[in-house]
Structures are given as structure tokens and as C-alpha cells.
Amino acid sequence: MSEGNLAVMKPETMKSYIWLQTADGSIQQVEQEVAMFCPMICQEVIQKGVGSSKNHAISLPQRVNPAMFSLVLDYCRFHQMPGRSNKEQKTYDERFIRMDTKRLCELTSAADSLQLKPLVDLTSRALARIIEGKTPEEIREIFHLPDDLTEEEKLEPLKNTMDDPRIRLLNRLYAKKRKELKERERLKNVEVEEHVDERSVDDLLSFINSRDPKVVKKKKKKKKKIVSSNDIHDKESHDLHSKQQCVEETGSSMREVPNLPSAEDDISTPKASSEDEDDEIDPAMREMLDREVEDFAQRLNSTWVRSLGQERRPVHFSINGNGTTRRHTGQSP
Amino acid sequence: MDRLSQLPEALLLRIMSLLPAKDVVATMVLSKQWQLLWMLVPKLVYDDSYQDIEYGRFSRFVDRSLTLHEAPVLDTLHLKLGKTSCGSGDIRVWIKAVDKRCLRELIVEFDSNNSSVVLPVSLYTCCRMLVTLKLNNAVLVDVTSSFSFPSLKNLSLVSMKYPGDELIKTFLSSCPVLEDLVVKRCLDDNVTIFNVRVSSLKFLVLHNKGDPDSGFVIDTPSLECLDIFDNSGEFCVIENDMTKIVKADVCFDNANAQQLLGSISSVKRLYLCVPFSKDAYPVGSVFHCLVSLTLCTCETEWLNLLMCMLRDSPKLRALKLIQDHSFRSESRPCWNEPSAVPECLLTSLETLEWVKYEGKEEEKELAAFILRNGNCLKRVTISSKSTDLKEKYEILKELSLLSRRSPTCQIAFN
Numbered sequence: 076m077s078e079g080n081l082a083v084m085k086p087e088t089m090k091s092y093i094w095l096q097t098a099d100g101s102i103q104q105v106e107q108e109v110a111m112f113c114p115m116i117c118q119e120v121i122q123k124g125v126g127s128s129k130n131h132a133i134s135l136p137q138r139v140n141p142a143m144f145s146l147v148l149d150y151c152r153f154h155q156m157p158g159r160s161n162k163e164q165k166t167y168d169e170r171f172i173r174m175d176t177k178r179l180c181e182l183t184s185a186a187d188s189l190q191l192k193p194l195v196d197l198t199s200r201a202l203a204r205i206i207e208g209k210t211p212e213e214i215r216e217i218f219h220l221p222d223d224l225t226e227e228e229k230l231e232p233l234k235n236t237m238d239d240p241r242i243r244l245l246n247r248l249y250a251k252k253r254k255e256l257k258e259r260e261r262l263k264n265v266e267v268e269e270h271v272d273e274r275s276v277d278d279l280l281s282f283i284n285s286r287d288p289k290v291v292k293k294k295k296k297k298k299k300k301i302v303s304s305n306d307i308h309d310k311e312s313h314d315l316h317s318k319q320q321c322v323e324e325t326g327s328s329m330r331e332v333p334n335l336p337s338a339e340d341d342i343s344t345p346k347a348s349s350e351d352e353d354d355e356i357d358p359a360m361r362e363m364l365d366r367e368v369e370d371f372a373q374r375l376n377s378t379w380v381r382s383l384g385q386e387r388r389p390v391h392f393s394i395n396g397n398g399t400t401r402r403h404t405g406q407s408p
Numbered sequence: 409m410d411r412l413s414q415l416p417e418a419l420l421l422r423i424m425s426l427l428p429a430k431d432v433v434a435t436m437v438l439s440k441q442w443q444l445l446w447m448l449v450p451k452l453v454y455d456d457s458y459q460d461i462e463y464g465r466f467s468r469f470v471d472r473s474l475t476l477h478e479a480p481v482l483d484t485l486h487l488k489l490g491k492t493s494c495g496s497g498d499i500r501v502w503i504k505a506v507d508k509r510c511l512r513e514l515i516v517e518f519d520s521n522n523s524s525v526v527l528p529v530s531l532y533t534c535c536r537m538l539v540t541l542k543l544n545n546a547v548l549v550d551v552t553s554s555f556s557f558p559s560l561k562n563l564s565l566v567s568m569k570y571p572g573d574e575l576i577k578t579f580l581s582s583c584p585v586l587e588d589l590v591v592k593r594c595l596d597d598n599v600t601i602f603n604v605r606v607s608s609l610k611f612l613v614l615h616n617k618g619d620p621d622s623g624f625v626i627d628t629p630s631l632e633c634l635d636i637f638d639n640s641g642e643f644c645v646i647e648n649d650m651t652k653i654v655k656a657d658v659c660f661d662n663a664n665a666q667q668l669l670g671s672i673s674s675v676k677r678l679y680l681c682v683p684f685s686k687d688a689y690p691v692g693s694v695f696h697c698l699v700s701l702t703l704c705t706c707e708t709e710w711l712n713l714l715m716c717m718l719r720d721s722p723k724l725r726a727l728k729l730i731q732d733h734s735f736r737s738e739s740r741p742c743w744n745e746p747s748a749v750p751e752c753l754l755t756s757l758e759t760l761e762w763v764k765y766e767g768k769e770e771e772k773e774l775a776a777f778i779l780r781n782g783n784c785l786k787r788v789t790i791s792s793k794s795t796d797l798k799e800k801y802e803i804l805k806e807l808s809l810l811s812r813r814s815p816t817c818q819i820a821f822n
Contacts, residue, residue, distance in 0.1 A: 180411035187419050199419070202412070203426035211437045218412040220439045229437045 093120065094132035097141045102132045105148060112151035114190040136188035143178075143185040150194055172201045176217055179205075413441050417448075425451035425484075430458065433473050447478035455488040457519075463492035470498075474505040482509040490519030490545075500528035507534045517544035520567075543568055550575055556582040564590040569597045577603050587611065593622075601625055605647075616640060634672065638662065646671040658682060659704070669693065676700070680717070681732060684709035689716055700726040706733040711741040711770060718750035725756050727778075730763040731793075743773035753781045760785065764793040767803040776810050785814040791822035 092104040093116065110126075111117045119133045120126050126133040135144065153159070153167055172179065179201055186194035206214055211229075215222055413420075424432050424445070429452045435442045452473070456466045470487075485506055487499070499516065507530075514535060518525055526547045532555040541557070542564040550571040560583045570576060576599065580586070586606050592615040593602065600619075604612065605627040612631055614624060616638040623643035624636075634656040638644060643662070649671045656672050657679040670690030672678075676697045681704035698721040703714055718724065760778055765771060779788065790807060792800050804821050 177409070177411055180415060183419065184411075184415055187416065195419070195422075199423045200426060202423050206423070206435075207427050207431050209431075211434055214435075214438055219410050220413060220442075221410060223440050224437060224443070228443075 093126040094129050095126065095144075096132040096134050097139060097144055098135065098137045099141060101141060102129060104129075106152075108155055109148060109151045112155040112191070113147070114192075116189065138181075138188040139185040140181070143181050146178075146182055147185055147189060147191065147194065151191070154193065168197055172197060176202075176205060180218070413439070417445070420445060421449050424449040427453075428458075429454045429473060430469070433469075444478075447476060449477075450479055450481065450483040451486070452477065452482065452484065453486040453488070456494060457488065457491040461492065463494065466492050467494060467498055470502060471505070474502055477509075480509060482506055482511050484513040484515070485511055486513075486515040488517055488519075489525075490517075490521060494525075496526045496528055499525070500530055503528065503530050503534050510537045511535045512537065513540040513542075514538055515540075515542040515544075516546065517542070517566075518546055520545060524569075542566075548575060548579075551578075554582075556584070558584065560586055562586075562588040566590065566592040567594040567597075569594075570599050573599055573601055573603065577605070580604065580606050584608065589613070591615070593617065593619075595619060604628060612636075614638070634658070636660065636668070644668055650674070678702070680704065680713070681706065682713070683707050684713035684716075686712070689713070693720060695721040696723065698724055700724075700728075702728040702730060704733065705729050705731045705764075706735055708737045708739055708741055711743060711774065714774075715744075715746050715750070718752055719746070719748075722751045723756050724752035726759045726761075727757060728761040728763070729765075730761075740768065741770050743770040745773075745777070749781045753778065754783050756784060757782055758784055758786045760788045762788075762790045765790045765803065766793045767799070767806070772806065775807065779810045779812045779817070781813055782817065783813055785812070785817040787818050787820065789820045789822070 091107040093107050093110040094102060094104050095110065095116070096102045111120065115136070116126070116133060125131045139147070150171060153171075154164065159167075172182075174182070179198060183195065183198040183202065186198060205217065209217070214220065415423075424435065432446050432449050432452065435446050436444070454466075454470050456463075458466075485502075487494075487502070503514075516527065524547060526549055527543065529549060529551050532551050533553070536557065537559055538557055539559050540562040541560060542562075544564075544566045545568070547569045548571065563583065563586060580589075580603070583606065585608055587608060588611040589604065589606065589609055590613040591602065591604070592613070593599070594617065596619070600622050602614075602616075602622065602624050604614070604624065607627075607629060609628040609631055611633045612626070612628060613635040614626075614637070615635075616622070616624070617640065620640045621642055623645070624638070625645045625647065627647040628650060629648045630652055631650045632652050632654045634650070634653060636644070636657070637659045639659075639661045644660070644667075646668055651674050653672045653675045655677045656675045658668060658672075659679070659681040660668075661683070667688065667690065669680075669682075670693045673690075673693040673695050674697050675695065677700040678695075678698060679702040684707060695717070698717075701717060701721065701724055703710060703717070707713070714729075718727075757778075760782070762771075762775070765775075775790075779785070790803075792803055794800060794803075800821075807819060807821065
């Protein structure tokens with residue numbers, strides 16, 4: 076372009092440009108005020124003095140391919156102009172992020188490596204909006220995620236974690252409370268019905284997948300339903316307890332939990348109860364947790380490595396003196 | 409091609425921080441790479457109003473996900489409760505579960521139907537690294553042992569019930585670096601005098617829609633931004649002038665509130681809706697820094713208040729008149745031509761904006777006065793309250809005939 080040539084010949088009179096090189100090797104020049112809107116480019120120019128000529132073009136990070144870079148530049152060009160009202164900016168942003176999810180991911184990545192925080196926020200929010208409320212199947216389809224979990228893992232994702240001593244302790248405590256409650260129930264003459272339930276999902280997943288009937292049908296399990304007495308709060312149809320039962324029967328070898336009334340009763344009563352009961356639970360829980368957390372962390376790392384192969388190296392946490400965390404990870408960002 | 413999972417982990421965690429907890433945990437079944445990622449998400453928002461979830465299932469879900477969650481630092485825990493019967497026992501357990509996670513922000517809110525959940529004592533003793541605490545519609549209890557929130561900067565107490573006046577004093581004095589306080593009171597909250605004595609406080613929002621026999625005592629010498637709304641209180645006492653104040657919104661029903669004006673005389677931008685009485689006005693105060701004044705014209709004496717304010721604000725540049733509430737009394741204000749033209753009209757007032765102008769006698773007089781004397785006026789914008797075109801035309805005609813002292817003054821009519 077003749078304008079570009081003029082810029083080289085009479086730098087004082089024309090506006091200044093910055094030279095940038097994308098990952099594929101191609102070099103382009105961009106108006107200074109637009110390019111400097113990206114903190115990463117700004118840093119390169121100021122700290123290293125590059126970008127002023129074709130030979131000293133700034134190399135952009137690998138995650139910024141030419142197509143994404145031109146999108147980023149459009150964004151910068153709009154937003155760096157002063158005097159844009161909030162409404163104008165919002166309208167532009169809403170239109171700007173309308174693109175397919177593949178490009179949206181690439182754009183997020185590019186914005187992140189250029190440290191352009193407003194664009195990272197915009198694209199992150201757009202991705203979150205896409206993910207929110209969808210079933211795992213839908214999400215996998217939209218983003219082309221590999222479907223590499225076994226059926227078992229999908230239905231009982233807590234399998235690994237059922238070995239978690241904290242969960243075991245929780246279950247034991249719930250069981251104890253349920254027993255107590257059942258005794259109380261007996262004294263009050265509450266009706267108990269039994270239903271057969273087709274569904275077998277663990278508690279977390281059933282909560283999550285309650286809108287998705289497909290995931291559900293596998294084994295027959297029992298489910299109990301309690302007609303309300305005066306201290307039971309909610310009526311029950313999907314029994315949390317039965318799910319937990321299923322998990323424990325099929326998952327690890329724990330069969331400590333007998334068939335007992337629905338879960339919410341034992342939760343509501345113990346938690347609403349007095350200080351005494353809670354004091355009884357907490358110190359014991361705390362002690363066991365402290366003792367076994369270390370053990371669990373080690374097992375977590377080894378499980379992780381085994382199940383994921385080389386994809387992800389174990390992540391170690393260490394806590395600095397002031398309580399903040401430092402994560403040592405072998406992964407490159 | 410899976411581009412999503414290739415994003416750097418920090419970015420994925422940030423995206424997941426924007427999701428409600430149930431969607432966060434659901435990612436564990438997406439693929440192998442995602443199995444454990446959810447445990448590192450720094451922000452967990454639990455909402456029990458999802459699709460009529462029943463109490464047992466919800467509370468179980470929160471129990472387990474909080475227990476399994478791994479990240480040593482949990483930035484935010486947000487509990488939106490009220491639709492199920494989650495109560496104080498649940499909150500107690502959940503706070504204990506995140507005790508070792510260096511929680512930075514804790515938000516516990518109950519929807520308005522369920523308003524008597526008592527927050528556990530562990531709220532005061534756990535989570536000592538809290539920077540932000542927001543509580544909505546619950547009950548605080550007394551605590552005998554001492555406690556402190558050494559990092560707490562933002563505190564929000566909305567529609568809370570307290571055990572008494574003492575707890576508030578203890579609570580606020582246990583927050584040495586508190587900068588931002590929001591208190592919105594409700595009826596029957598057991599507080600007679602709400603004491604706000606925080607030397608580090610910069611932003612204060614105080615809304616009192618509650619007891620008529622109660623009031624505030626404010627001692628916040630570092631305050632920069634104040635928002636007071638009180639339509640029922642008995643009194644508001646300010647101890648120590650707020651010399652750093654920049655912006656204040658004062659909406660009072662109580663004539664004694666004008667004492668407050670004296671303590672915020674360094675303010676730059678002011679919104680006022682207070683009843684006026686000559687005795688209560690802080691005579692002698694000069695608003696040296698006041699640049700922008702917005703006055704609500706719902707009170708009978710607003711004209712007198714305005715003239716006093718104009719007289720005492722030598723640097724005023726922008727004046728806005730707006731009727732935010734329906735008119736309070738039967739009698740209309742009456743225009744009294746002041747003996748001297750206020751200095752700001754002659755030297756600094758540049759814009760006048762009048763919303764819901766009715767064209768009444770006293771309003772016309774005021775408009776005429778300002779236009780006649782406003783030496784530096786650049787723009788006058790008047791929006792009429794009436795929708796009748798004929799009426800509007802009449803008003804416009806009258807306004808355009810008024811003489812203007814400033815040659816550059818433009819009138820915009822709406």
C-alpha cells in the first residue's frame with residue numbers, strides 16, 4: 076500500500092506502525108495505537124524496543140494464528156478509540172463474539188497469550204454461557220471432546236473417590252444418623268412404602284443429569300419413599316440414598332450402608348440438631364481428615380498418572396507461609 | 409478437534425468459575441482430562457433453586473463436592489439458599505468443610521421467604537482470611553470469645569437480624585482494614601443504635617427502612633463515598649467530619665439530618681433529598697469543593713434548601729433538579745427572590761438539568777432567575793413532566809422568552 080511506503084519514508088508526518096510477525100511467518104504492520112492496546116505487544120515495544128521496522132518485527136506467540144490475529148485487531152481497533160459509550164461497546168461485543176465454538180476457543184487462546192484481558196473476559200463468558208446448563212453429552216458434542224471415559228466411569232464418577240477416607244467417614248456418619256432417625260420414626264408410626272426404581276446413578280451425577288433420561292437406565296435398584304411426618308421437610312421421589320447405595324454396591328467394596336429411609340431425613344435432622352451432636356462429629360472428622368489427607372493426596376497423584384497416561388503430570392501443591400498456594404506443574408501453559 | 413481442552417488450565421478454571429457449582433462438578437464426566445479439573449476451580453456457587461431440587465439431594469451434593477474439592481485456596485464460596493430447607497446446621501458444616509482453604513470471599517444469602525436462619529458461631533472463628541463477606545437475610549448471634557477478621561475489606565449486611573447493638577460494635581471493631589460497608593436494615597432487627605465506627609472505612613451505604621425508633625451513629629473520618637437512605641429513622645449522628653468525602657447521596661425523612669450536611673462540607677458531588685428547616689440547616693458551612701449538586705424536588709421547602717446550597721457553594725458547576733418521589737405535602741413551595749445573587753451563578757454554574765419540570769409558578773420563577781443571572785451557563789436541559797403536547801408547547805414558549813445573561817447558553821427541551 077502506498078500509505079505504508081509513505082510511512083517508511085516520512086515517519087514524522089504519517090502515523091506510526093508496528094511490525095508484527097505471526098506464527099506462520101507472515102509479517103504485517105499495524106497502526107501503533109491499535110497494536111499497543113495489547114499489553115503483550117506494548118511490553119515488547121517498550122522493554123525491548125522491537126517492532127519499529129520489518130526486520131525487527133515482534134514475534135507473536137504461537138497461539139496467535141493470522142485469522143485470530145485479525146479478529147483481535149478488529150477488537151482493538153474498536154475499543155481503543157476514546158469516547159465510545161458503554162452501550163456502544165456492549166453492542167459491539169455481543170455481535171463480535173458470535174462465532175462457532177472452534178473459533179471462539181482459538182480466539183480465547185489468542186487473547187490470553189496477548190494478555191488482552193477484556194477480550195479474554197468476553198470470550199470466557201461466552202464459553203461459560205455455552206457450557207452452562209448442558210448435559211455432558213451435549214458439551215462433548217459441541218466442543219468435540221474425546222469420549223474416552225468408560226461407561227462405568229461415566230455412571231459412577233465417584234468410583235475413585237469412594238476410596239476417599241473422608242467420604243467413607245461421611246457415609247458412616249450418615250448411616251449412624253439414619254439408624255437413629257429410623258428408631259425415632261418407628262416410635263412415630265410413619266408409613267413406609269417401597270418402590271422399585273429403574274435408575275442407577277450416583278448422587279452427584281443424578282443431580283446433574285436429572286434432565287437427561289438417556290444416561291440413567293442400567294440396573295434395578297430399590298428406592299424407598301417416606302410419607303412426610305411432621306419433621307421431614309421435603310417429599311421425595313429421586314432418592315439420594317438409593318443412589319449412594321448403588322454407587323457403593325457397584326463401586327468399591329463398601330457395603331456398610333443398609334437399606335434405610337431417604338437421605339434428606341438424616342441430613343435435615345442431624346444438621347438442624349443441637350450443638351452437642353455436631354461437636355461429636357466434628358472433632359472426630361477433623362482428626363481423621365488430618366491424618367488421612369496426606370495419604371489421599373499421594374494416592375490421588377498415582378491414580379491420576381495411571382488413569383490419564385502421559386497427558387497430565389501430577390500436580391503438586393505447596394502452601395506458602397502466607398497461605399497462598401503455589402502450584403508446581405509439569406504442564407506448559 | 410478438541411480446542412477447548414487445549415486451553416491453558418488457568419483459563420479453563422477461569423471459565424469454570426463463571427458456572428454454577430452443579431455444572432462445574434458435571435465436567436468430571438466430560439473426558440479423562442476433565443475428571444479432576446473441577447476440583448481446582450477457585451469459585452463455587454451453590455444455588456438451591458435449581459428445578460425444585462429437594463433438600464436432601466442438594467445438601468448431599470454440597471457436602472460431597474466441598475469435601476472432594478482439592479484446591480488449597482478456594483477464592484469464593486457463594487451459597488444461594490432459601491428454596492430448600494437448608495438451615496444453620498448445614499451452614500455450620502459447610503463452613504467447617506472449607507476451613508482450611510483460605511477462603512477469600514464468602515456470600516451467604518437466603519431468599520426473602522426464609523428469613524430466620526441463624527448463622528453459626530463458626531462464621532466468626534473460621535475463615536480468618538476472608539476479604540469479602542456478604543450476608544443476606546439471616547440472623548447473627550452473639551459470641552463470647554473474641555474474634556477478628558484481619559483481612560476483611562468488604563462487608564455487606566442486608567436485611568440481617570442482630571442479637572443487639574453490642575454485636576455490631578464488636579464486629580466492626582474486629583475489622584481493622586474494612587474499607588467498604590453496606591448495611592441495609594429491615595424491620596425488627598433488634599438494633600436501636602447502629603454504630604458505625606470504622607476509621608479505615610472509605611465507602612459506606614446505609615439504608616434504613618426499618619424501625620422508627622432507631623438511628624445511626626457514624627464515625628468514619630476516612631470516608632470517601634456515602635450513600636444514606638433513611639425514611640423512618642429517628643436520628644443520625646455524625647461524629648467527626650468527613651474531610652475526605654468525595655461523593656454523597658443523602659436521602660432523609662428527618663429534618664435533623666441536616667446536621668449531616670455540616671460534616672460533609674468537603675464533598676464534590678452531592679445528591680440531596682431532605683426536608684428543610686431553617687433551624688437545622690448548618691449555617692456557616694461552605695461547600696468549597698462542591699461541583700455537582702442534584703436536588704430532589706419532592707419536599708415543600710426544596711426551593712429554600714436550594715437557595716441556601718447555591719449561596720454556600722461557590723464553585724458549583726452542574727445543577728440538577730429531579731423529582732424522585734411524589735410530592736410530600738399539600739402546599740407548594742413559594743419563591744422568594746434572594747437578596748444577593750449566589751456567587752456560583754455568576755462565576756461557575758455551567759449546566760442546569762431539570763427533570764419533570766411542571767411549569768408551576770415557583771418553577772418558572774426559579775428558571776427565570778437562573779437564566780437571568782447565570783453568567784457562565786452553557787446548557788440548560790429541561791424535561792417536562794406532562795405528556796400533553798399543547799402544555800409542553802406552552803412551557804417551551806415561556807422558557808424561550810426568558811432573558812439569558814450568558815451568550816453561550818443553549819436551552820434543550822424535551
